[in-house]
Amino acid sequence: MNRRKFLKGSALLSGLFTLNPSDFLANSTKEIPDPGKKAKNIIFMISDGMSSGTLAMANLYSQNILGKNGNWMNLYLENKVSRALMDTASASSIVTDSAAASSSFGGGYRVKNGVLNMGANGEKYVPIWQKFKKTGKKTGCVTTVTITHATPAGFCVNSDSRNAENEIAEMYAEIGFDVMMGGGDEFFNPLKRKDKKDIYSLYKQKGYQVLKNRADLKTAEKGKKVLGVFNSGALPYSIDRTSIPELQQMPSLAEMAQTAIHQMKDHKEGFVLQIEGGKVDWAAHANDISALIHDQLAFDEAIKTVMDFAEKDQNTLVIITTDHGNANPGTIYGPDATKNFNSISDYRYTNEYILNAIHPEFNIQQMKDWIYETNKIRLADDEAKHLLSFYSGLEKQEAGLYNYKKLPFKAYSEIQKKHNSVGWISMDHSGDYVEAAFYGPGKELLPPFIKNTDLHYLMLKAAQI
Structure with missing residues (x-):
């Protein structure tokens, strides 16, 4: 590709781009040709904190207990995707946090742990969903943690602290993303904010419909911007949601993904959507095997929802990955390993x-x-x-x-x-290389080994921006 023209175009688009050519692309993606077909839509799926052992155990559970392969594994078995390993380091460590990881995808530069798209000297790297919004696409994020959390925020805003979730809630409204769904009522509700600001009213003034429970997904008005906040804090773990009736008023990740796609799919300029299984990471931090497997399976159900759309649409690039490993869980050798592992099916709660x-x-x-x-x-x-x-x-x-x-x-x-x-090796993030898979127009752009920042530029390349 013409690198000079590409960088110039990106700078004009972002308005605030500080270029660092040495960190542009990690490897042979520098010379990749234009994709054979332009991606009208991009759906970027992140199972946060998913070590390779998590993916393996969720699939083992699916095979042994549910009697089927997982949807992610089927994409590999049916040779429907390009597949790569990805280096997840941040600017400050070989082991990233979610803010720096998402900023690598979102801003195209490695930043220090704890910040969102901010360079060491105050540079602001324009987040990719803002870039796509400027080209006329609809933009959205859905997550099982707070919608203001590090992973969705890394695609959307600049902040010197991932913990500035009150401010991030206001930033989203000012920028005007089209569909934002997850938890985090405490960052929108005037009764829970220290400053008593009514952020829900701010969104309503800007034309958003506010969804508060699972039933609201079915009555959402198509074409109108959506803010869905379904819980204070994160949404419940999948296995607890299944086992505890009062939690079932909150939607699953697949249900949120379905609604987000439905809201944006007919837009003539296309859409971009981030889908995060955020509580996979939290389960790994807790060394909680039932929480981990069932939230990974819930993410896998969201993959099916996305693929059902993408295979029919044929204009959508689907990216499936994680931002980093966490705790490196895995099965242990022994004469009763299979029987012991299968006993997890007896676990009723997290x-x-x-x-x-x-x-x-x-x-x-x-x-x-x-x-x-x-x-x-x-x-x-x-x-x-x-x-x-x-x-x-x-x-x-x-x-x-x-x-x-x-x-x-x-x-x-x-x-x-x-x-x-x-x-488990720990209760924290790990620096292992992780899985990345591409489906749809632009999948040929994915080389077998990448840096996390490469995904930013591959998305722009696939959409021919």
């Missing part, structure tokens, strides 16, 4: 739900009964005592980014490991 229900007044027998009821695991007395010690203050409480209640996630996962043959 570890978060199970451990939240325990209180210091539990005795040993109550602890054993509760764990058997929820996981079909028979605890030994010493295991029950050990878990109870975390609630009586005798054991040091476990901390962590998504463990604000100081639940004994690690201790319980170690007990579960004896029964399910699943191990």
Whole structure:
């Protein structure tokens, strides 16, 4: 391609581009030809924090328990996609956080962990959804965490802190993205914001319809901008949503994806949509195997929703990937490995739900009964005592980014490991190379090894911008 013309065009489009040619593309993508067919639409799917072991175990569970291959694996088996490994490092570390990772995709530059599309000297790298919006496309994001969280924000805004979610909620309205759905009521609701601003009213003034529950998806007015905020904080884990009736008023990732596509698919200039399975990452942080597998399977159902559209449409580039690994879970060798792994099908809830229900007044027998009821695991007395010690203050409480209640996630996962043959190397992100797959017009652009920043430019190239 004509690199000079491409860079000049990108700079004019963004208005704020600070160029760094040495970081433009990692490898042979510098010389790739124009795609054979222009991608009118782009759907970018991110299973946040998905190590390769997570993908493998979700597919094993699908095969062994559900009797079928997962949708992601079927794309490989049927040779429908181009496939690559991706280096996920940030500007500040070989191990990225979600803000820097999404900024690599969104802004096309590696930035320091914790910031969104901001360079070390204050450079603002224009996010890709803003670029596509300027060309006339509709733009949207859906996620199972807060819609203002790092991954959707990295495609949409600039901020020197990923934690500025109150401000990010206002930025979205000012920029005018077409479909934004997830959790995060506390960033929009005047009763929950410290500044008492009514951000819902701001959106309504700008012509948005505000959706609050699963039923609202069915009555959304087509063609009108959508803000869907379905919970305070993140949406519930998939397995808890299935098992707890009152949580079923909140939509699944696939249902949100379906609505987002429906809202934008007939726009003459096309659309771009990010779909994030955000709680895959949170489950890995908690070493919570039932949460992890079932949210990965929920992401896999969203893949089916997207592919059903894309295969019929034939004008949509689908990108399926993750932003980084997390905790590197995997199955452990042993004579009962298959039987042990399959026992996860007996787990009725997430570890978060199970451990939240325990209180210091539990005795040993109550602890054993509760764990058997929820996981079909028979605890030994010493295991029950050990878990109870975390609630009586005798054991040091476990901390962590998504463990604000100081639940004994690690201790319980170690007990579960004896029964399910699943191990974890940590409770945090990892720097492993991850999967990336392309389907549709532009899939031929994907080389077998890429940097995360390459995806930014490959999207622009596929859309011939």
